[in-house]
Amino acid sequence: NAGVTQTPKFQVLKTGQSMTLQCAQDMNHNSMYWYRQDPGMGLRLIYYSASEGTTDKGEVPNGYNVSRLNKREFSLRLESAAPSQTSVYFCASSEHLAKNIQYFGAGTRLSVL
Amino acid sequence: DAKTTQPPSMDCAEGRAANLPCNHSTISGNEYVYWYRQIHSQGPQYIIHGLKNNETNEMASLIITEDRKSSTLILPHATLRDTAVYYCIVRVALGAGNNRKLIWGLGTSLAVNP
Numbered sequence: 001n002a003g004v005t006q007t008p009k010f011q012v013l014k015t016g017q018s019m020t021l022q023c024a025q026d027m028n029h030n031s032m033y034w035y036r037q038d039p040g041m042g043l044r045l046i047y048y049s050a051s052e053g054t055t056d057k058g059e060v061p062n063g064y065n066v067s068r069l070n071k072r073e074f075s076l077r078l079e080s081a082a083p084s085q086t087s088v089y090f091c092a093s094s095e096h097l098a099k100n101i102q103y104f105g106a107g108t109r110l111s112v113l
Numbered sequence: 114d115a116k117t118t119q120p121p122s123m124d125c126a127e128g129r130a131a132n133l134p135c136n137h138s139t140i141s142g143n144e145y146v147y148w149y150r151q152i153h154s155q156g157p158q159y160i161i162h163g164l165k166n167n168e169t170n171e172m173a174s175l176i177i178t179e180d181r182k183s184s185t186l187i188l189p190h191a192t193l194r195d196t197a198v199y200y201c202i203v204r205v206a207l208g209a210g211n212n213r214k215l216i217w218g219l220g221t222s223l224a225v226n227p
Contacts, residue, residue, distance in 0.1 A: 004156070040219070042217030042218045042220075043215075043217040044217075048207070048214075050212070056208055058214070090156050090157070092156075092157075097212040098212055098213065100145075100162075100213060100214075100215055101147075101159050101162070104156030105156050107154075107155070
């Protein structure tokens with residue numbers, strides 16, 4: 001049982017490049033989340049998906065887009081990467097939005113030069 | 114807007130109990146307190162949560178004061194593998210309805226020493 005799987009684990013981009021971070025969960029959870037973690041700050045919610053077919057903005061959505069491809073997969077896209085998006089990105093899932101026991105992936109470490 | 118206050122760091126000897134405090138004086142009456150931890154370079158891991166009664170599971174115990182303004186996470190026999198950042202978290206509204214999101218602060222960095 002893999003839980004939450006994120007790919008890639010590491011990525012280096014040049015300013016202006018685009019990329020998609022992939023996330024998949026095998027726990028049949030309804031809700032999925034994308035966070036970023038920066039030094040000296042707590043995790044911040046970028047986007048979330050309460051259930052398949054829905055997505056909503058979190059605290060820091062600017063510069064990102066998401067797709068809830070199906071119940072298992074929730075991707076995060078950077079259309080034009082900026083150095084300010086250098087961060088560690090975590091995907092998480094939970095049974096549903098009101099139940100805040102979240103299961104996290106191992107993270108994607110992204111550097112934008 | 115962390116809503117919780119934790120000491121930035123603590124030390125504990127291996128095999129001893131680790132008691133991690135948290136202040137959440139503005140918590141509302143029907144809000145839970147959640148604890149997660151993050152081992153270096155890994156994703157956060159859920160530990161335990163509670164409302165007003167003390168809670169225990171296979172990982173830890175959670176003691177919540179009667180006025181609910183503070184709580185303590187107890188790792189009864191800390192091991193080196195418990196070295197991690199521990200987050201005490203409360204929730205705030207997320208969108209419309211009764212949904213809530215977790216508000217993450219900086220946590221307590223616990224070092225378990227041999």
